[in-house]
Structures are given as structure tokens and as C-alpha cells.
Amino acid sequence: MDDRFLIEDPTLSPAALERKHRLENDPSSRTDHMAYLPGQEQIVSDIRERVMAEVAAFDPSVYTGKDVARALAQEHVGIEGLKALLSPAAAPFLEQMAQRATVETQRHFGNTVYLFTPLYIANYCENYCVYCGFNCYNHIRRMRLSMEQIEHEMQVIAGSGMEEILILTGESPSMSDVQYIGEACRLARKYFKLVGIEIYPVNVEDYRYLHECGVDYVTVFQETYDTDKYETLHLAGHKRVWPYRFEAQERALMAGMRGVAGSALLGLSDFRKDALASVLHMYFLQRKYPHAEISLSCPRLRPIVNNDKIGPQDVGERELCQILCAYRIFLPFAGITVSSRESKSFRDGIVKIAATKISAGVSTGIGDHESKYAGKDDGEGGDEQFEINDGRSLGQMYRDMAGEGLQPVLNDYLYV
Amino acid sequence: MKDLTKDDRLVIGGHSFGSRFILGSGKYSLSLIEAAVQYAGAEIITCAVRRANTKEHENILDFIPKGITLLPNTSGARNAEEAVRIARLARELGCGDFVKIEIMRDTKYLLPDNAETVRATEILAKEGFIVMPYMYPDLNTARDLVNAGAATVMPLASPIGSNKGLATRDFIQILIDEIDLPIIVDAGIGRPSQACEAMEMGAAAVMSNTALATAGDLPMMAAAFRQAVEAGRRAYLAGLGRVLTRGGAPSDTLTGFLHD
Numbered sequence: 001m002d003d004r005f006l007i008e009d010p011t012l013s014p015a016a017l018e019r020k021h022r023l024e025n026d027p028s029s030r031t032d033h034m035a036y037l038p039g040q041e042q043i044v045s046d047i048r049e050r051v052m053a054e055v056a057a058f059d060p061s062v063y064t065g066k067d068v069a070r071a072l073a074q075e076h077v078g079i080e081g082l083k084a085l086l087s088p089a090a091a092p093f094l095e096q097m098a099q100r101a102t103v104e105t106q107r108h109f110g111n112t113v114y115l116f117t118p119l120y121i122a123n124y125c126e127n128y129c130v131y132c133g134f135n136c137y138n139h140i141r142r143m144r145l146s147m148e149q150i151e152h153e154m155q156v157i158a159g160s161g162m163e164e165i166l167i168l169t170g171e172s173p174s175m176s177d178v179q180y181i182g183e184a185c186r187l188a189r190k191y192f193k194l195v196g197i198e199i200y201p202v203n204v205e206d207y208r209y210l211h212e213c214g215v216d217y218v219t220v221f222q223e224t225y226d227t228d229k230y231e232t233l234h235l236a237g238h239k240r241v242w243p244y245r246f247e248a249q250e251r252a253l254m255a256g257m258r259g260v261a262g263s264a265l266l267g268l269s270d271f272r273k274d275a276l277a278s279v280l281h282m283y284f285l286q287r288k289y290p291h292a293e294i295s296l297s298c299p300r301l302r303p304i305v306n307n308d309k310i311g312p313q314d315v316g317e318r319e320l321c322q323i324l325c326a327y328r329i330f331l332p333f334a335g336i337t338v339s340s341r342e343s344k345s346f347r348d349g350i351v352k353i354a355a356t357k358i359s360a361g362v363s364t365g366i367g368d369h370e371s372k373y374a375g376k377d378d379g380e381g382g383d384e385q386f387e388i389n390d391g392r393s394l395g396q397m398y399r400d401m402a403g404e405g406l407q408p409v410l411n412d413y414l415y416v
Numbered sequence: 417m418k419d420l421t422k423d424d425r426l427v428i429g430g431h432s433f434g435s436r437f438i439l440g441s442g443k444y445s446l447s448l449i450e451a452a453v454q455y456a457g458a459e460i461i462t463c464a465v466r467r468a469n470t471k472e473h474e475n476i477l478d479f480i481p482k483g484i485t486l487l488p489n490t491s492g493a494r495n496a497e498e499a500v501r502i503a504r505l506a507r508e509l510g511c512g513d514f515v516k517i518e519i520m521r522d523t524k525y526l527l528p529d530n531a532e533t534v535r536a537t538e539i540l541a542k543e544g545f546i547v548m549p550y551m552y553p554d555l556n557t558a559r560d561l562v563n564a565g566a567a568t569v570m571p572l573a574s575p576i577g578s579n580k581g582l583a584t585r586d587f588i589q590i591l592i593d594e595i596d597l598p599i600i601v602d603a604g605i606g607r608p609s610q611a612c613e614a615m616e617m618g619a620a621a622v623m624s625n626t627a628l629a630t631a632g633d634l635p636m637m638a639a640a641f642r643q644a645v646e647a648g649r650r651a652y653l654a655g656l657g658r659v660l661t662r663g664g665a666p667s668d669t670l671t672g673f674l675h676d
Binding site: 103106107108110111112286290291292293294333407409411412413414416 | 446465502505523626
């Protein structure tokens with residue numbers, strides 16, 4: 001167990017505290033993280049096998065500068081070249097990778113950069129994921145917005161000019177069930193041109209329902225593709241089941257969603273292997289579903305409420321930049337989103353190299369957009385999932401991006 | 417000497433244009449539109465309907481100069497039905513009757529689906545649209561598009577955004593030779609010289625976007641495209657001189673012994 005994540009909460013009952021400690025210290029008290037729970041749909045797919053075979057065969061230490069140079073000389077970089085670009089040997093080639101990535105980004109996206117904002121509607125959670133601010137043992141202010149409150153938040157956000165929204169919840173199917181999320185998405189379609197979700201993984205039937213409610217994009221973070229490490233970080237709850245989470249994007253596509261996004265949370269395990277797995281996960285999905293629009297993110301660990309010691313470990317900005325350049329060179333057509341977890345200077349730089357989408361006007365708390373946007377603080381909001389780094393408003397971001405010579409785009413989407 | 421803008425106009429669906437350079441829609445920026453109109457002389461500008469579907473901030477439709485014909489495209493459509501819905505929406509948005517059909521079932525290469533394109537063309541032509549279908553250069557499909565009521569045929573030169581030029585040159589030539597509609601070369605034109613070559617072959621116009629959008633000096637590249645398209649057109653109209661592929665011209669003809 002990695003102690004840096006653990007928070008001692010004096011408000012827990014003795015029974016809860018005992019269970020928490022047992023989960024943390026006694027692996028035998030935890031369920032099989034590779035076994036589906038009752039009700040979790042199993043689909044037939046070879047994508048997991050293909051991704052994990054490549055990751056198992058990936059030894060970042062064997063690549064040399066020659067391998068990196070050879071990869072960069074190729075017009076179409078394959079999986080071997082991708083591995084070289086993700087290896088430590090590529091570090092001295094970072095500027096060349098950035099140059100190449102910039103050419104690919106411009107060729108496929110021009111100078112456009114898409115803007116969106118997330119909206120957290122509930123932060124209840126039934127999982128014990130030790131690094132997450134929403135985890136069920138973390139003592140935070142919990143909240144679930146009513147439909148009236150959600151609509152009000154949406155009005156405030158839409159009033160800023162935003163046209164794309166990402167609806168998020170904590171992972172509690174009981175406190176924020178699919179019907180509740182679906183209703184929120186129907187509301188969102190009134191105010192926004194494009195609605196995406198980042199919620200707990202669900203079955204095909206539920207994704208189909210959410211699609212009917214107006215959702216067309218589904219983001220699920222695998223956190224880490226290292227199943228052994230995953231087991232030590234996700235100690236309880238439905239999220240503990242690694243394969244069900246892995247197949248979420250595919251179930252979403254089977255349900256008719258237009259696009260999916262994913263990534264590991266960089267810093268939880270070997271980031272090079274997790275980056276390889278993230279990009280190959282999306283790559284094999286697009287090969288199987290050629291119409292799917294795929295997108296990658298690149299979240300790094302951030303401090304959370306009650307634990308400011310959590311950070312991105314060995315994934316510095318140079319490493320993150322290397323990963324994003326490798327993603328772009330390997331998948332020139334894929335969307336790449338860089339969240340407000342990253343600093344203003346990093347985001348301003350990376351949108352010119354590889355990223356195609358950034359968030360603005362972000363709050364990871366619940367029900368506090370009015371206070372953030374208009375300075376009306378009633379102190380009634382729910383706590384945040386993690387601390388953001390770049391707090392720019394939509395207006396500021398729009399001006400900054402235009403100032404960098406980029407064309408901000410608020411919507412490039414049509415429901416058909 | 418012919419004034420191309422007056423004496424050699426491009427006619428599509430009964431509308432005529434002085435320019436044979438059309439701005440594609442791939443990488444949209446407002447500076448690109450300005451350069452294409454001012455320096456490339458574009459009179460037709462493509463616009464993805466999905467991109468025009470915006471509220472306040474810099475709606476592309478607000479930036480199309482007066483006198484420029486808007487060519488909405490159905491980018492994002494995965495089948496004929498979706499393309500038809502997008503085309504109808506474009507009309508509702510006030511984009512006029514022109515529509516460029518783009519139907520892709522692949523997000524990696526963005527190659528057009530010819531069969532679905534023929535189906536959408538037939539539906540939209542019957543509804544009075546001036547249909548300009550983007551297609552993979554195939555003679556049978558091109559004939560089907562003619563029968564379906566297309567106003568032009570728009571074969572791709574190479575994968576969209578690739579700047580690789582006329583990878584499908586021989587097949588485009590077949591369309592130019594066999595199809596009695598304007599053939600507009602679309603996608604993959606990366607250099608003015610490639611645009612010029614397409615025009616020399618007899619293409620009615622070329623469409624490009626990435627080549628301009630990714631140029632170091634946008635206005636300069638726009639001007640280069642204008643000159644290249646005009647040069648190619650003049651060469652086509654003038655009739656290209658013969659090009660000897662081997663040896664020199666013999667002074668005594670091989671058939672000189674024939675007397676009757």
C-alpha cells in the first residue's frame with residue numbers, strides 16, 4: 001500500500017474505520033478485481049487482449065536514440081515506433097517530437113482549439129479509490145444537485161458563451177442513478193450544442209438511454225492499466241472491477257455514441273506503460289469501430305481535499321509533453337484534451353503542439369458556478385474532486401487562445 | 417488574350433463564377449477566409465454546417481463576405497440520411513441551395529463512402545439542391561452521380577489533409593474525359609503546382625484548404641494558388657504541346673514509303 005494516499009478521518013465510526021483499515025492493510029479482505037459483479041455486462045471483445053499483450057511486451061529501457069530517430073523518420077509511425085517515442089531514449093528528441101507533432105496537428109486540425117467546460121452535478125461515491133477526493137471514506141461536503149439547481153448552473157455556464165458541456169458525477173449509482181443523469185443531460189441539450197458525460201461505467205442499455213437523452217460522447221478514465229497496481233488503489237466498490245471499466249468505451253460505441261475518450265491517470269503506476277496502454281486502447285477501438293471519434297486525455301495526479309501531498313510523481317511537464325507528442329504522432333487524427341489540472345503556461349504551450357481541446361471556466365466542486373462566475377458565494381456547494389491549476393474563465397481563455405494565434409472553436413458539432 | 421473571369425466562367429447548377437479556386441473547409445479560421453477571398457480570388461467558400469451551428473462567438477456565416485457563394489458541406493454525416501438532414505438544416509440556416517455532400521464512415525482517413533453519396537445526391541437533387549458530391553474517383557460512381565442529379569463531381573486527389581497531390585491522377589483523368597459535368601478536384605492538393613497540374617488535365621476547378629491553412633505566409637500562398645489555377649486553366653485552353661517520351665523526332669518518317 002502506498003501510504004501517501006491514505007487519509008485518517010476522525011469522523012468515521014469505529015466500524016467504518018475498522019473496515020477502512022482492513023481494506024488498506026489486508027489484501028485478502030478485498031474482492032477479486034478481475035471478476036465482474038452481478039449485473040455488469042460482459043461483451044465479446046479482443047481489444048483488452050491486444051492492448052495488454054503490447055503493454056506486456058513493452059520494455060521502455062531497450063530503446064535507443066537510433067530507434068527514436070528511425071521512428072521520427074517514418075511517415076506513418078507504427079506501434080514499435082510509438083514505443084520508442086514513449087521510451088526514456090526519446091527525451092533528448094523532445095523538440096524534434098514537438099516539431100513533428102505540430103505539423104501533424106496543423107495538418108489535421110489547422111490552428112483551431114476547442115473549448116468546453118465540465119459540470120459536476122453530484123459528488124457522492126461508493127468506491128474507495130485512495131487517491132480521489134470523492135472517495136467514500138474522505139470526509140467532504142457531499143451534494144447532489146436537484147434538476148432546478150442543475151438548470152441554474154447550466155444557465156450560468158451557457159450565459160458565459162460556452163456551447164459544449166461535460167456532465168460529471170461521483171461514482172454512486174444509488175445517489176446519482178442513470179435516470180437522474182439522463183434527465184440532467186436532457187436539460188443540458190436545451191442550453192448546449194454538445195453534451196458529453198464522465199460518469200461511472202454502465203451497461204450498453206444504459207448508454208443507449210443516455211444517448212437518447214442527448215449524450216454523444218463518453219469519457220472513462222481507466223486510472224491505471226496495471227491491473228496489480230489497480231487492485232491496490234481501488235479497494236472497494238464497483239469501480240474495483242478493472243475489466244468492466246476497460247470495456248466501458250466499447251459498450252458506449254455499441255450503444256450508438258459518436259465518440260469516446262479515455263486515459264490512465266498518469267502517476268499511479270509506470271507512466272510509460274500506462275501511456276502506451278491508453279493510446280493503444282483508443283487505437284484498437286477505432287480500428288474495430290472506424291466511425292468512432294476517439295480522443296485522449298492526459299490527467300496527472302493532483303492534490304485533493306484533506307491530502308495536499310498527492311502529486312504527479314515522476315511525470316513532470318517534460319514527460320507529459322513527450323507523451324502527448326507521441327500520442328499525436330501515432331494518432332494524428334485523434335482529439336487530445338488537456339484539463340485544468342495543468343498550468344496556464346503548459347496549456348498555452350501544448351495547444352500549439354498537440355492538444356486540440358481545453359477546458360475553461362472550470363469548477364470541480366458541486367453547485368458553485370454562480371459563486372465562481374459571478375462572485376455570489378453562499379457557501380452551500382459540495383467539495384471539489386481535486387484542485388485545479390488553471391482557473392481561467394471562458395472569456396479569458398478565448399482571448400488568450402486568439403492571442404496565441406489560434407482559432408478558438410466553441411462548437412463543431414451537429415446532432416443528426 | 418482571354419479574360420478568364422469574363423470569357424471562361426465556371427458554371428455550376430446554372431450559377432457562374434469567375435474563379436476556379438474553391439476554399440475547402442477543413443481547417444477553418446477567419447484569417448484563412450480573408451486570405452482566400454482577397455488573395456486567392458475565391459468566390460465559393462465551403463463551410464461545415466456543424467461548424468456554423470454556433471451561437472454568438474464568431475459564427476462563420478457572419479464572416480463570409482458579400483458576393484461570396486457559401487457551399488455548406490455535410491461533414492459529420494455517416495450515411496445518406498444524416499447527410500440529407502444536415503443539408504436541409506443548412507437550407508434552414510439560410511445557406512442557400514448549394515450543398516457539398518461529404519459522407520464518411522471512417523474517422524482516420526476520412527475517405528468518402530461512394531454508395532451512400534449517390535443515395536444522398538439523388539434525394540437532395542430531387543429537393544432542388546445544387547449537389548456537389550465529394551467522392552473517391554470511380555467512373556461507375558461518377559456516372560451514377562450524374563444520373564442522380566449531381567451538379568458536379570468532386571473526386572479526391574489524395575487523402576484529405578495529406579497535401580500529397582494527385583495520387584489518383586489517372587482516375588481523375590478518366591472522369592474528366594468521360595463525365596459531362598464539371599470535375600472539381602478536392603482534397604489532397606498540397607501545392608500550387610499540383611493545383612496547376614489538375615487544371616492542365618482539364619479539371620473545372622480545384623478545392624484546397626490545408627495547403628493554405630498550413631502555409632508559412634497565408635496571403636502569399638493564397639496568391640500563389642490563384643496564379644497556379646489560372647496558369648493551369650490557360651494551359652488547358654491553349655492545348656498542351658506534345659511531350660516526347662523517348663528519343664528525338666525522326667527527320668525521315670517511318671511511313672514515307674506509302675504512296676496511296
